[in-house]
Amino acid sequence: MTDLGKNYIAGDWVAGVAEVENLNPSDLTDSVGMFAQASGDQLDAALDAATAAQKEWAAYGLERKQAVLNAIGTEMMARAEELGTLLSREEGKPLAEGKGEVYRAGQFFTYYAAECLRQIGENADSVRDGVEIDVRREPVGVVAIVSPWNFPTATASWKIAPALCYGNAVIWKPANITPASAVALTEIISRQDIPKGLFNLVMGAGREIGQRLVESPKVHAISFTGSLDVGKGIAASAIQNLTKVQMEMGSKNALAVMDDADLELAVGLALGGAFGGTGQKCTASSRLIVHEAVHDAFVEKLVASTQAFKVGHALEAGTQMGPVVSAQQLAENMAYVDLGKSEGAELMCGGARLDMPHDGYYMSPGVFVNTTNDMRINREEMFAPLTSVIKVGSYDEALATVNDTNFGLTSGIVTQSLARATHFRRNANTGVVTVNLPTAGTDYHVPFGGCKDSSYGSREQGKAAAEFYTRVKTAYISAGVPS
Ligand code: NDP
Numbered sequence: 001m002t003d004l005g006k007n008y009i010a011g012d013w014v015a016g017v018a019e020v021e022n023l024n025p026s027d028l029t030d031s032v033g034m035f036a037q038a039s040g041d042q043l044d045a046a047l048d049a050a051t052a053a054q055k056e057w058a059a060y061g062l063e064r065k066q067a068v069l070n071a072i073g074t075e076m077m078a079r080a081e082e083l084g085t086l087l088s089r090e091e092g093k094p095l096a097e098g099k100g101e102v103y104r105a106g107q108f109f110t111y112y113a114a115e116c117l118r119q120i121g122e123n124a125d126s127v128r129d130g131v132e133i134d135v136r137r138e139p140v141g142v143v144a145i146v147s148p149w150n151f152p153t154a155t156a157s158w159k160i161a162p163a164l165c166y167g168n169a170v171i172w173k174p175a176n177i178t179p180a181s182a183v184a185l186t187e188i189i190s191r192q193d194i195p196k197g198l199f200n201l202v203m204g205a206g207r208e209i210g211q212r213l214v215e216s217p218k219v220h221a222i223s224f225t226g227s228l229d230v231g232k233g234i235a236a237s238a239i240q241n242l243t244k245v246q247m248e249m250g251s252k253n254a255l256a257v258m259d260d261a262d263l264e265l266a267v268g269l270a271l272g273g274a275f276g277g278t279g280q281k282c283t284a285s286s287r288l289i290v291h292e293a294v295h296d297a298f299v300e301k302l303v304a305s306t307q308a309f310k311v312g313h314a315l316e317a318g319t320q321m322g323p324v325v326s327a328q329q330l331a332e333n334m335a336y337v338d339l340g341k342s343e344g345a346e347l348m349c350g351g352a353r354l355d356m357p358h359d360g361y362y363m364s365p366g367v368f369v370n371t372t373n374d375m376r377i378n379r380e381e382m383f384a385p386l387t388s389v390i391k392v393g394s395y396d397e398a399l400a401t402v403n404d405t406n407f408g409l410t411s412g413i414v415t416q417s418l419a420r421a422t423h424f425r426r427n428a429n430t431g432v433v434t435v436n437l438p439t440a441g442t443d444y445h446v447p448f449g450g451c452k453d454s455s456y457g458s459r460e461q462g463k464a465a466a467e468f469y470t471r472v473k474t475a476y477i478s479a480g481v482p483s
Helices: 040-058 062-078 080-091 095-118 154-165 179-190 206-215 228-240 263-279 292-308 327-342 395-403 418-427 462-469
Strands: 007-009 012-014 018-024 027-037 122-125 131-139 142-146 169-173 199-201 221-225 244-248 253-257 285-291 346-349 366-369 386-392 410-414 432-435 470-478
Touching: 007 040, 007 179, 018 080, 018 179, 027 080, 027 179, 040 131, 040 142, 040 169, 040 199, 040 206, 062 080, 062 095, 062 154, 062 179, 080 095, 080 179, 095 154, 095 462, 142 154, 142 206, 154 169, 154 179, 154 221, 154 462, 169 206, 179 199, 206 228, 221 228, 221 462, 228 244, 253 263, 253 395, 263 285, 263 292, 263 386, 263 410, 285 292, 285 395, 292 346, 292 366, 292 386, 327 346, 327 386, 386 395, 395 418, 410 418, 418 432, 462 470
Parallel strands: 142 169, 142 221, 169 199, 221 244, 253 285, 253 410, 285 386, 366 386, 410 432
Antiparallel strands: 007 012, 007 199, 018 027, 122 131, 131 470, 346 366
């Protein structure tokens, strides 16, 4: 049974102890609905149900699990238009991005459906005569998934799909400002052939219900995406129970534009990388490190393209950038605009609140120039449609600047030199490196994650996810003496 707005606990849709209203950031007169906030008791019930259901699910045959994941992914892809519209309505990204996100989320499920059949261990001879060794992966147990609002469906899916694939139960705490996408995905999962309690949706404030979840000794692994400070707090809670933890947090991604770059390409990559998703991507190009030989021409083209970038209602045709997600995020963005100016950066365009036909959280995309890498706008994750140009005199200076950050998620170079591209790929201190491609936008069948303050724990996505969602068992078998 579908019951929009409720939590899904132990196989039932249940009302919470309170409700929050979900407003469309493109049009604050449009209410997406009221959404339940779970109580601590409800979370405890979800944990108990998950503990019991996990054993049943782990005992399902491989093809039965595969069929469940396939059905979820196939339905999401088929309903990408409808679910993408809901996502864009509550999060504010343009409809094409919302639809694309739901379709991609479906692909995570179909990918991991196939992975259900590819769980192949290792075997070896022992150093002891007559003994053989079998090494295989087992589920970790109950997994807590704490996800952010900026990719409300895709981020959750790249965690939920492998968690289920490898035989685990899930408690999902989505971001509290994008609950509709969470309920929609849960509704699809709830109709599958899964044990009651295997999958639970627990909505509510992160610092309350989320905190209680990550402190629970009944959770065996926590996968988190969000901010650095919350991530550090979660890691501190997890260690109390020695709970396995994996975190993807902030970033300060750089796109280096070299003197031999195709400038049209470079501007296109910078524009999409900086302002796609209203700049609210962990892979956003927030630092544009540009060789002095092409700096002025690049800035001129970038500013012209930025000024032409169409800001509007997420669901209106032609919109290239929607509103930011919330009043709080908008206020923080405006504070960064003021900070940048006070640090001496020159705002070439944008960075202003916009009055639109609909009352929403609109601002214009902004470009700072004359910035240095030690400015706070170039060191802190702004999560805003704001980008900074940093002028450099050489490739070596560009690479050093790319790496001069506490973060390390993605970086890119725009160059026609194979030597520089190769050197950059090997020496950029980021988990993802791109050449003549945007810093944002990754595939689903290969590892994703960063280094330094951007990520902690083992990689997500692709086969790499098995490391987190399983534990390894090494069995020694003596065949005995043949009779
Ligand atoms: P948070 O880190 O606050 O939230 C991420 C998730 O964690 C949400 O589900 C949140 O719930 C939950 N959460 C918050 N506090 C706790 C807690 N103590 N224990 C358990 N779970 C908790 O990020 P925000 O969404 O508030 O965004 C703030 C900033 O974080 C952004 O401006 C951006 O800089 C960064 N961010 C980075 C992302 C990335 O991909 N790199 C993604 C999202 C944010 P709730 O929604 O209820 O608060």
